Amino acid sequence: MIVLVIIVAAIIVLVGVAKRKLNSVAEATKIVQLEKVDKRDLSDFISLTGTVSGETKINYSSTAATEIKTVNVQVGDVVKEGDVIATLDKDSIQKQIDVLEKSLSNAAALKQNESNQNQRALERAKEDQKNQLAQANDSINSAEAAYTAAQNTVNSLNNQIKSVSDQVNAASDEDTKAELQEKLSNLQDQLSSAKSDLTSADSARKEAKNNYTSVKSSTDDAIYSAQSSIESAKYNQTDNSDTQTQLDQLRKQLDDCTITSKSAGIVTAVNVSVGDVNTANATLVTVENNTDMIVNASVTEKDILKLQEGMKAIITSDALDDQKINGEIIKVVKVYNASQPTTEQTGKETSGAANTGGFSVQIKLDHCDLISGMSAKAKVVLTDRQNVLAVPYDLVQQDENNKDYVLCAEDNGDGTYTAVKKNVTVGDEINYYTEVTGGDLKAGDYVIMDYSISEGDTFTGEIGSDESGNENTGDGSTSVSSEVTAD
Numbered sequence: 001m002i003v004l005v006i007i008v009a010a011i012i013v014l015v016g017v018a019k020r021k022l023n024s025v026a027e028a029t030k031i032v033q034l035e036k037v038d039k040r041d042l043s044d045f046i047s048l049t050g051t052v053s054g055e056t057k058i059n060y061s062s063t064a065a066t067e068i069k070t071v072n073v074q075v076g077d078v079v080k081e082g083d084v085i086a087t088l089d090k091d092s093i094q095k096q097i098d099v100l101e102k103s104l105s106n107a108a109a110l111k112q113n114e115s116n117q118n119q120r121a122l123e124r125a126k127e128d129q130k131n132q133l134a135q136a137n138d139s140i141n142s143a144e145a146a147y148t149a150a151q152n153t154v155n156s157l158n159n160q161i162k163s164v165s166d167q168v169n170a171a172s173d174e175d176t177k178a179e180l181q182e183k184l185s186n187l188q189d190q191l192s193s194a195k196s197d198l199t200s201a202d203s204a205r206k207e208a209k210n211n212y213t214s215v216k217s218s219t220d221d222a223i224y225s226a227q228s229s230i231e232s233a234k235y236n237q238t239d240n241s242d243t244q245t246q247l248d249q250l251r252k253q254l255d256d257c258t259i260t261s262k263s264a265g266i267v268t269a270v271n272v273s274v275g276d277v278n279t280a281n282a283t284l285v286t287v288e289n290n291t292d293m294i295v296n297a298s299v300t301e302k303d304i305l306k307l308q309e310g311m312k313a314i315i316t317s318d319a320l321d322d323q324k325i326n327g328e329i330i331k332v333v334k335v336y337n338a339s340q341p342t343t344e345q346t347g348k349e350t351s352g353a354a355n356t357g358g359f360s361v362q363i364k365l366d367h368c369d370l371i372s373g374m375s376a377k378a379k380v381v382l383t384d385r386q387n388v389l390a391v392p393y394d395l396v397q398q399d400e401n402n403k404d405y406v407l408c409a410e411d412n413g414d415g416t417y418t419a420v421k422k423n424v425t426v427g428d429e430i431n432y433y434t435e436v437t438g439g440d441l442k443a444g445d446y447v448i449m450d451y452s453i454s455e456g457d458t459f460t461g462e463i464g465s466d467e468s469g470n471e472n473t474g475d476g477s478t479s480v481s482s483e484v485t486a487d
Helices: 002-029 091-170 174-236 241-255
Strands: 031-036 038-054 057-061 068-071 084-088 258-260 265-270 283-288 293-299 312-316 325-341 344-346 349-352 356-365 375-392 404-411 417-430 433-439 446-448 458-463
Touching (some): 091 174, 446 458
Antiparallel strands (some): 038 293, 038 375, 068 084, 265 283, 293 356, 312 325, 312 375, 375 433
16 A cells, blocks of 8 residues: 555656646747837828818808899909909989988988077076066065165154154143144154055065065076976987988998909809899808818817817828828817718728718818819828837736836747846827837837736747737838828
């Protein structure tokens, strides 16, 4: 039994050793794809198609609903600023203007006449007040003088009566006393009459003052009435604002009877003929700028957020063979237009206009010979890295310290390689590749394309093409791009 146990144990050890040797051989003989690290031109762009047009387009119209008298241009004509494009009939509009101007003139004359009359009435009321108050004041002064005179008479008679009364009391002679008594009686009669006159004078004085107040009140009412007539006239007169508005519109229409080019360009549409009756504000003629050209291109929703104003573009057109024209995005329309045709993409080739609707951009072109209506292609560069060190993005890993690294193949000199770790600092990720901006990796190293390999593993390597399908020649000429096309 002991011998048997020893034999079994030996067999187990031998089998384990043999297995490890077989695994080591298999590991060493495994063929792993390698890619040479080199500098590359990395670019990412979107390719669009669109239609050329002038940067500015002016639709000329007129507010005058009258007959077209002349049309001086045809489609394709080149016009310059100030050229008369078309004219419309002015006579009927001028007649309407004359009628309205006369109506407003008459209304203004009537208004002025009424205003003058009201002003004169106010002036008369003020003058009447002045005269009547002067008369009333004179009456007061006369009444006051009469009252004062009557008062003086009463006072004088009172003094005389007192003196004569004292004389009567002092007289001892009966005849003298009788004579004084008669005199006293006459003075008392005069006093009674004087008091009556004083009462009348006082009444006259009060009546004169009351009359002044009455005159003041009545003349104030007359002045107020005249002033109110002036104020009321400002609001009660016929409202001519509608007439004035109509007149202003007709004058605008009269000016619009001569259509003049506001800028140089080429006539792209003529929608009327001589003898037609113009529809107000309808487009008569369209003039498009033929110097500053743009491309209007539609963009799919997956690409619209990548585009920004100021991005550069390269424009080509079948009309100019292989000539390339520089351009710049001047407008990104991030509003969905359901009527705008678009195309869908399969890889780098356009599969056809299957859907409708989309977003759009405008690309301004450098001076060129393209004309409005031509088709053009635009390549908008999103990212462009020239001659940079790069590796496939999915080969970049992170260690326990969150440091980036890649596994490279170190030649063992016996036909096998060992996986070694090289730290890297990465930059932009452009499609399949990641830019390497620093670290231990250098041009000429070989990165391991097999993700099952770990640091320290030994294997047999084979240098082949990269996973993007570009042949890795090691001369730095590989270019990676993304292309999206939209009509």
